[in-house]
């Protein structure tokens with residue numbers, strides 16, 4: 001599947017160190033230490049209701065990781081999926097009386113457009129679940145033959161992964177069994193289904209049902225893939241057996257990322273699947289998580305249609321720390337617009353305080369678990385000074401513009 005169009009990313013004097021990131025498994029911040037090529041898998045959209053500000057905030061979070069790694073002189077192999085087949089997509093298509101394929105394609109196209117407008121560096125591989133089905137069925141069959149998965153004997157053809165195959169299952173989310181059971185029920189799992197060896201066992205393959213799309217599953221019989229295995233297969237295929245960062249919003253921590261990682265570790269025999277399990281907080285609106293089920297969505301395309309500068313949206317989302325659950329409000333947008341205008345006039349100033357000093361301070365903030373509020377404050381202070389005529393570095397304004405572009409993705 002095509003990704004979206006990229007843009008130039010300026011280089012800056014000197015190089016940064018790879019960012020320190022919070023890992024949900026170890027519940028602590030530690031240095032990311034990729035080899036010469038950093039590998040990152042980020043869970044992309046299920047293509048309907050795209051692109052709301054929650055999607056945007058999470059994609060910006062991992063764009064900061066991408067930019068910080070590039071600033072540290074690393075190549076980045078960034079992979080993102082599109083869940084272009086899954087229950088919620090089929091349900092939405094049925095609700096709207098729409099062909100699910102057309103719905104998925106249209107929403108994915110809109111997502112790509114919004115990603116370009118927000119200046120998110122495109123992934124090297126942008127991969128759909130449907131195109132991955134042949135490899136998914138191979139992985140499911142491997143799990144069955146190793147005894148780590150089983151087909152229910154109720155004639156549905158449904159195949160489940162046995163969490164007993166994952167000795168440390170739960171190490172990523174650090175949740176109690178009860179918490180896992182309730183989250184599994186809440187987020188697409190089926191802990192109460194009869195015939196499963198363990199209520200927490202996740203679905204790998206759903207046998208064909210009347211009225212549902214189905215694909216040839218080889219020895220599995222016709223059906224369609226489960227959710228978690230999709231992300232395991234795409235990551236293993238495009239990134240390798242272990243990766244530096246597995247990313248997404250914190251709504252994916254359990255069951256999705258826990259199960260995806262467990263599937264990978266069983267298939268490869270190597271653990272941990274990811275060195276850092278990185279999760280972005282939820283963007284809310286009026287006190288509720290912005291989510292499709294609640295329908296309380298603010299769309300990037302709507303804001304763009306109303307003439308809002310996407311760079312102001314980006315600055316609004318960067319003004320709070322990525323790991324916090326935070327609210328989108330008119331105030332956040334207004335502050336973003338004011339900050340953008342101020343930075344643009346400061347970048348046009350004849351001189352300002354030391355540009356090198358600014359680069360170092362922004363790097364320092366972002367390397368500390370992507371502390372974008374601190375980075376914005378550093379640039380605010382520099383802009384304040386430059387606009388009041390302080391500082392005599394006449395190359396600083398141009399360097400400031402390059403810095404916020406390269407590290408924050410904000411084009412002035």
Ligand SMILES: Nc1ncnc2c1ncn2[C@@H]1O[C@H](COS(=O)(=O)NC(=O)[C@@H](N)CS)[C@@H](O)[C@H]1O
Nearest residue numbers: 043044045046054055058083248249282283290
């Ligand atoms: N309110 C929100 N705030 C922040 N991130 C969100 C929010 N809602 C969804 N996301 C993130 O946006 C990405 C796409 O979300 S999604 O469309 O629901 N799709 C999925 O979660 C799956 N396709 C992942 S494989 C995911 O990383 C998800 O964690």
Ligand SMILES: [Zn+2]
Nearest residue numbers: 043044231256
């Ligand atoms: Zn995923």
